[in-house]
Amino acid sequence: MASSVPSGTAASAMARIPGMPDLERLQKIKSSGGMLDSIDEQRLRNHQLRQLRRKWIFDQRLSAREPLHPPLKWWEKIACRERAYWNKKLEYKTFADMLQGRTGAFRQLPMLMLYKFQRATRNTLVWIYLPSIPFLAFMYSHFERNPGNMVASSSTSVFPGDEYQTAKRSDIVVDMKTLQRYHKDDVPEEELKRWR
Template sequence: MSVTNQGSSRPSIISDLDRLQQIKSSGGLLSEIDEQRLRRHQLWNLRKKWIKDHHLSAREPLHPPITFMEKMKCREGAFWDKHLKYKTVADMLYGKGFIREFPKLMFYKAQKGARSYLLFFMIPMVPVLAWLKHVVEDDPSNVLRTPYMPTYPGDKRFVAARKDVTVDMRTLQVIPKEGVEVTIQEN
């Protein structure tokens, strides 16, 4: 006897799938449509069991712990949601209270722009500028790489290899090392 749907003479889909599974397990052949229906039903049952196994207990957290920066971002968003009705100029143009909201909107936009400029430009540039100032500029060979060094009256010019000279970084004078003979040329 087969299970029927609410008094109809047609057998239930579930009992039909059970019958199909019995036929398949006994080695019988099924039509393509019956095979697809049976496979879909088996996958549905597996997914249902898998979801049951993955219910969280009361001790498991639903969200990862919030960092300090995320908390500050949430607080800032709550502040602006409370004090600012429109967050874009287009929304403000179609809304009411344009004159009253405009200064707040401009302050909001300036604050966002300043933060992005500070975080994405100024802070990353500090190490780069420090490196340029203290590593690249302090290299004595960079003084000698200038294409034109000004010559003032009373300066002495000489020709020497780079390894034979030192550079005083305070005054940027090129001084020959001790024991190196150089030919001094007067201007």
């Protein structure tokens, strides 16, 4: 005996009751531009949301290679090692934290003083002394010391027939009384000793 399937909304309602609806078929109908009733539309939407959630959760799993970080530069490696060292040695890194901390924290005071001294020395070296080296080198090579002021020294012009000498800077000696420059070989040894 062949069972006849009723037509209209009763057929779709009967197809939904026994089990899960054929969601792939509903998706094909929807993508081809067909119309679904509101219950099938909602079920299809819930199914699609569940699939998206599953994919999102699957994407959150980290592989063995993750998390991928860019490789650290050499100065970042040094900073990380320094931080790790001080994190092992010090519980508090400021005096205020030490004052508010547990009883007996002042036993770490000498180590905190060493930490503060090391940070101040490093910051002074990195941010004041090292940047001033090019400036000081410029001043040393472009200015002469005269009593009272600093005067820019321009190189003297050399004309054909003039006597001039080429020398390394280490071969030039300066008489500090007269501020005259001489080549080492042109000055007697006794004078050199007296000038030094």
